[in-house]
Amino acid sequence: MAPLRISFLIRSVYDLLPSNANLVRWGKKDDPTCPLYQGRQTTEHVLSSCKVVLSQGRYPWRHNRVLQGLACVISTAKGEIHPSSTSSTVFTTEVESKNGTEGRSQ
Structure with missing residues (x-):
């Protein structure tokens, strides 16, 4: 981690x-x-x-975005094409950005 x-x-x-x-x-x-x-x-x-x-509904939205990002990363790692594969880069950037700013998201 x-x-x-x-x-x-x-x-x-x-x-x-x-x-x-x-x-x-x-x-x-x-x-x-x-x-x-x-x-x-x-x-x-x-x-x-x-x-x-x-x-x-922001908490469920945040939860669902994390799950969507994880599904995309897992699909990519398995060599599958995920429907939202273009969002994996966005997801990674968002997580890194939020971690750099105390990880706060609302």
């Missing part, structure tokens, strides 16, 4: 990601609220429980 992914996993488990609540706690920001929901933005809130994001 890539070091950035391991770092993200460890920091998410120990609530050390830069959520607004943590940024306030660390003296980097004044407002702990979620810009979408106006409730307290914690790591859990960002990753899985923002009511606005839930109502808009």
Whole structure:
């Protein structure tokens, strides 16, 4: 597993990601609220429980995009042509980009 992914996993488990609540706690920001929901933005809130994001279907979309990317990569590795094989490059670039920016996606 890539070091950035391991770092993200460890920091998410120990609530050390830069959520607004943590940024306030660390003296980097004044407002702990979620810009979408106006409730307290914690790591859990960002990753899985923002009511606005839930109502808009963003979590399932993100989940489905990851699965689509994995299916494409697996098909390519098996030498099969996947219908969305052009998205494997986009998927890889998106993941690398997001890992470079704290892996945050909403």
